[in-house]
Amino acid sequence: MNQAYYENVQDVQTENLISSIGQTTYPSHFHHKIEMTYMKVGSTHSVINGKKYFADTDMILFVPEYYPHSYATSPDAKRMVLLPSANVKSNYDKLTDKTFPCVLDDTEFNRTEILPLLENLYEIRFSDVEKNAKFLLFKAYVELVFAKLFFRYGSVMVKKDQKNEILANVLDYIERSYDDKITLPEISKRFGYNEFHFSKLFNGATGESLTNYVNTVRVRKFVEAYRSAPNSTVLSVAFSVGFESMPSFYRAFKRVYGVTPVEYFATDDFLPSSR
16 A cells, blocks of 8 residues: 555544443534444434434434434433544445435344444554554444445435535534624525525524524533633633623523533533543
8 A cells, every 4th residue: 555545544543433422412513424323221312404313222323424413312321423534434425315314223233233343443443553554444344334234224225415515514604603693694695595494494404593503503612612721711711602691601501501501510420522
C-alpha cells in the first residue's frame, strides 16, 4: 500500500467513535455520519427525523446521516454507539438511495452476529496497535458489520428522505451560526422558502420549532464551552453562545436537560456522554 494512502489515514481514535455508555437523555441533534446504537440492556424512546421509535434490549437504532434524533433511555440502559467516518464504510456508501430501517429488531441475530463485532471494535479503538494497522483493522470490522446488516436487513431497506438534503444545509447553517440571531423570516429567505412552508418542513423533520432547536444547539454549545472553561461565569458563556437573556437561557437549559445548570454539573450522572 503506497505512502500517499497512509498519509490520508485518519486517526481511528478521533475520527471514529465506538463508545460503551449508559443512561442518557440527549436532546435533538444530528451528525455528518450514520449512527448505530445497540441496546445491550434496557430500552430507549427516540425521535428520529420527526418520528417516534422504541428500541428494547438487543435491538439496534440506525440513524442515517443528517437525520435529527434524540434519546431518552431507561435508567438501567447500557448501550454501544458506533459513528464510523466515511473512509471506513465505503461499501455502504454505494447504497445511495436506500438506508436501513431506524429499528433493527432481530434480537437473536443482533446479539450473536453484531454485538461481538461492536465489542471487538471497542477494544480496537482503545488498543495500542500502530495507527495504520488500527485503521485497517477498524475499517475491516466496520465493513463486516455493514455486510452482516445488509445480509439480514437488506430486504427491508427504505428510501432515504430526500428532504434531508435541504435539511442538512439548514442544520449545518445553524450549527455554524448558532451564536448569531437566527429568526424564522431570515432563515426561510436564506433557503428560498416562505415562512409557513419552511416552518412545516423544519418542524416535521426535527420534531420541534426552529426556536427550540436553535436554543437546544446553544445549550449543547454552552455545556461544551463551560466544561472547557470552568472558571468562566454562566452569564458570560450563555451570552457567548447566542442567548440574549438569562431567563431564556435557564428555560432552554431546563427544557433540554430537565435540571438547572448547577444541578447538571453537580454530578457525573448529568455530564454529557462521550457522544
